[in-house]
Amino acid sequence: MTPSSTEKGILRYSTFSRLNHWVIAITFVCLVLSGLAFFHPFFFDLTALFGGPTMTRILHPFIGVVMAVCFLVMAIRFFKVNLFKRHDIEWMKHIGDVLSNRDELAPPIGINNPGQKLVYWLMVMSVPLLLITGIVIWRPYFADNFPREWLRVSSLVHAYIAFVAIVTLIIHVYSAIWVKGSFRAMTQGRVSRAWAKHHHRLWYDEIVEQERQEKAGNGSRTGAVNEHHMPTKGTS
Amino acid sequence: MRGDQINLQNIVARSATTEPSPHVREGGVEKVAKLIDVSRCIGCKACQVACSEWNDLRDEIGHCDGSYNNPADLSPETFQLMRFNEYVNEDGNLEWLIRKDNCMHCAEPGCLKACPAPGAIVQYANGIVDFNSEHCIGCGYCVSGCPFNIPRISKKDQKAYKCTLCSDRVYHGLEPACAKSCPTGAIMFGTKEDMTEHALMRVGQLNDRGYANAGLYDPPGVGGTHVMYVLQHADKPEIYSNLPRDPQISPLVDLWKGITKPIMSAMIGLTALAGFAHYVMKGPKEEPEETPDEDIRREARKEDRL
Numbered sequence A: 001m002t003p004s005s006t007e008k009g010i011l012r013y014s015t016f017s018r019l020n021h022w023v024i025a026i027t028f029v030c031l032v033l034s035g036l037a038f039f040h041p042f043f044f045d046l047t048a049l050f051g052g053p054t055m056t057r058i059l060h061p062f063i064g065v066v067m068a069v070c071f072l073v074m075a076i077r078f079f080k081v082n083l084f085k086r087h088d089i090e091w092m093k094h095i096g097d098v099l100s101n102r103d104e105l106a107p108p109i110g111i112n113n114p115g116q117k118l119v120y121w122l123m124v125m126s127v128p129l130l131l132i133t134g135i136v137i138w139r140p141y142f143a144d145n146f147p148r149e150w151l152r153v154s155s156l157v158h159a160y161i162a163f164v165a166i167v168t169l170i171i172h173v174y175s176a177i178w179v180k181g182s183f184r185a186m187t188q189g190r191v192s193r194a195w196a197k198h199h200h201r202l203w204y205d206e207i208v209e210q211e212r213q214e215k216a217g218n219g220s221r222t223g224a225v226n227e228h229h230m231p232t233k234g235t236s
Numbered sequence B: 001m002r003g004d005q006i007n008l009q010n011i012v013a014r015s016a017t018t019e020p021s022p023h024v025r026e027g028g029v030e031k032v033a034k035l036i037d038v039s040r041c042i043g044c045k046a047c048q049v050a051c052s053e054w055n056d057l058r059d060e061i062g063h064c065d066g067s068y069n070n071p072a073d074l075s076p077e078t079f080q081l082m083r084f085n086e087y088v089n090e091d092g093n094l095e096w097l098i099r100k101d102n103c104m105h106c107a108e109p110g111c112l113k114a115c116p117a118p119g120a121i122v123q124y125a126n127g128i129v130d131f132n133s134e135h136c137i138g139c140g141y142c143v144s145g146c147p148f149n150i151p152r153i154s155k156k157d158q159k160a161y162k163c164t165l166c167s168d169r170v171y172h173g174l175e176p177a178c179a180k181s182c183p184t185g186a187i188m189f190g191t192k193e194d195m196t197e198h199a200l201m202r203v204g205q206l207n208d209r210g211y212a213n214a215g216l217y218d219p220p221g222v223g224g225t226h227v228m229y230v231l232q233h234a235d236k237p238e239i240y241s242n243l244p245r246d247p248q249i250s251p252l253v254d255l256w257k258g259i260t261k262p263i264m265s266a267m268i269g270l271t272a273l274a275g276f277a278h279y280v281m282k283g284p285k286e287e288p289e290e291t292p293d294e295d296i297r298r299e300a301r302k303e304d305r306l
Helices: A003-007 A015-039 A041-050 A053-077 A086-093 A095-099 A114-136 A148-178 A183-187 A193-199 A201-216 B046-055 B110-114 B141-145 B167-171 B177-181 B192-208 B251-257 B260-282 B294-305
Strands: B011-014 B032-037 B081-088 B094-101 B121-124 B129-131 B187-191 B215-217 B227-231
Touching (some): A015 A041, A015 A053, A015 A148, A015 A183, A015 B260, A041 B260, A086 A095, A086 A114, A114 A148, A148 A183, A148 B141, A193 A201, B032 B192, B110 B141, B141 B251, B177 B187, B187 B192, B192 B215, B192 B227, B251 B260
16 A cells, blocks of 8 residues: 555445445436426426437436436445434434534544435335336326326325425435535545544544554455445454 | 407416516416316216217227216217216205216316426416426326316326317317307306306305205316316215315325425535535545555565565
């Protein structure tokens, strides 16, 4: 390892995670834009982005399936790191400090902060509901097989959950703009050591501990530590 | 009858349109209505044939479902059909109740409320609710919106179809094809006022003949309809092949398409604005200074020497 590669930072998201994330991100934005077109007449002209109103109606569900499949993969891989821990509750009590950029007052947390975990769980609840209700109202393939009351419930739930998901998405995107140094994690995969130490102290400590143990071992490296390969103390 | 000319100012309501439609001329056009007197219907299906003929519809030959219903259900090629019900009344006598089922042309149409495509469903000043296939995107929301289960989506072109109340004929001062074809006068067409008056006269006659519960079906839950029935048993509309007792736009559709959508739309915009405001007020979390642990530096230098 050279000093330059050391200082390049810590691998936070593997290449697969990043690619998968961006497929989800792009399809999700397409779904938001095409879905909003049918959400309220105010947004109807967004159909122009998708080849016209009827083409938008045709494309939206297919994009949705791509998103849902990729999201399922991501949800499974990111499951463990998004379980709420005791220290997350303490952190949440300091959400005002975090929002005011007084991070030093918030307790240390692991690889994901509770806000990130909340985004994860909101999406884990939203996407399956959107998929199921979307399939029920999907024409011309499925809708005719369901009673009209189901179509009504599904349309309603689809619209409301989409609202929740869109608001969640906006918060998610804004957080990446707000917290400098985090966007790089999803483009290049790595965060700086200082970033990791500052924002995810417990995760950083685990990384450092693992690196120390790897060095202490017989020199055989297990490779990069990433988000779904949580280092466990005492094993190497 | 006035109001029969094709005039775009006669479109008084339009789907997926939040701005008001033209209303300046309102009052100059009389509301129309088709009155279906079930007590006079003999089930000859001349109206079905006339409908297919005028609208140039040829549905596929279906299968007998054990009743006189033929075809068995409405379809994109069947805008109307006679629904036959063999009803045993309180005296144990059989009554053959035949209801001509088609779009009711609600004054407050659920289809129009549910439709997301601007102008795909319109309501004319004379009360006719029409589908403008030019703007129909085939989403099927009208199916969810309708309290009468009328619109059907075509497998051929993925567009929604239903009875137009022969809006093209009415424009030119003609009565709908079904009304013209009816040999017993069970289907009549005129102004809503005249039809209501005539219906009440018929109800009186039926009362005299012993149908104490005869009545006019013009359900207020959808603001009244521009297709009305005279029923021998208006107290039991369900016996007429499930004619809804108190049809209303489903509360689910109201929740889905009502005030919540503009509110949610605004909240989406406000969420984005709130983020921007936060950035301006509090600023970003700047990337912390890179101060790698000294022991890691030392390790790295050691490694480089190897």
